[in-house]
């Protein structure tokens with residue numbers, strides 16, 4: 211069991227928890243995720259890691275209630291425990307594999323949308339710890355939906371907040387903010403965009419126009435997190451990929467977002483899942499994700 215040390219609502223159905231999970235905390239890197247179950251019969255829920263403390267053996271998660279499964283999670287309190295807390299899953303961010311001197315030459319822009327602010331935080335924090343500054347745009351529908359502002363301000367070189375309704379910070383969506391920063395004379399070698407799929411699609415279209423290579427973190431439907439169920443299948447640069455084992459980060463200019471969004475809505479029903487299994491045949495499942503033998 212994995213005890214919850216702290217649990218609170220940040221705002222508008224978005225929850226923050228600190229969980230004791232020593233093995234995950236010892237091994238995780240920015241970009242990776244976990245799959246949790248509140249009890250042995252509960253639905254598996256994939257969640258990005260918002261923060262980790264190796265010394266304390268804790269992981270911070272931030273999630274939004276979007277259905278019965280996440281509502282059950284939100285009802286857990288400090289002192290309760292998760293039945294499963296599996297991870298770290300997926301590939302660490304590309305930054306973690308890059309030589310430090312190369313990384314230090316890069317001008318990096320993170321774009322965080324809504325709840326996607328949570329997985330951006332550990333990446334910016336990790337870069338700051340390596341001595342690599344990064345600018346961050348955080349977009350929210352309005353001021354009351356903004357999360358983790360102070361935490362992000364403590365690690366970002368420059369933090370640009372933008373709200374869709376102009377109630378706080380700059381006005382407009384994150385894509386407008388990217389364009390405005392470039393018009394104001396900012397230059398970036400790489401952009402990392404994390405948030406709702408529609409946001410990542412439009413960020414990638416914007417940065418393609420601006421010639422800025424872009425990484426996105428995909429969060430399609432996930433079930434097993436091991437490449438076996440086929441839930442998280444994506445097309446990237448014309449190739450079949452599985453977000454749980456090949457990602458979750460991919461080249462945003464190569465991801466087929468329209469297919470990913472359509473697939474996510476079909477996969478939510480049992481009938482839709484059977485339809486995709488039949489349609490995708492042998493390529494529906496990813497195999498173990500390590501040998502690539504089933505792909």
Ligand code: NAD
Pocket residue numbers: 258274322323324325326327329349350351355373374382383384385404405406407408409412413427428429
């Ligand atoms: P939201 O709808 O409030 O959007 C956040 C910001 O994204 C907006 O303020 C806006 O700036 C930008 N945005 C939205 N639509 C856009 C568009 N069409 N063009 C340009 N910019 C746009 O976000 P939310 O309600 O917090 O999002 C919840 C979603 O985020 C869920 O679907 C969840 O699955 C997803 N999510 C993704 C990740 C990930 O790793 N990619 C992590 C956590 C949550």
Ligand code: FES
Pocket residue numbers: 431432433434435436437438439440441442443452453454455496
């Ligand atoms: Fe099952 Fe990725 S979650 S294949």
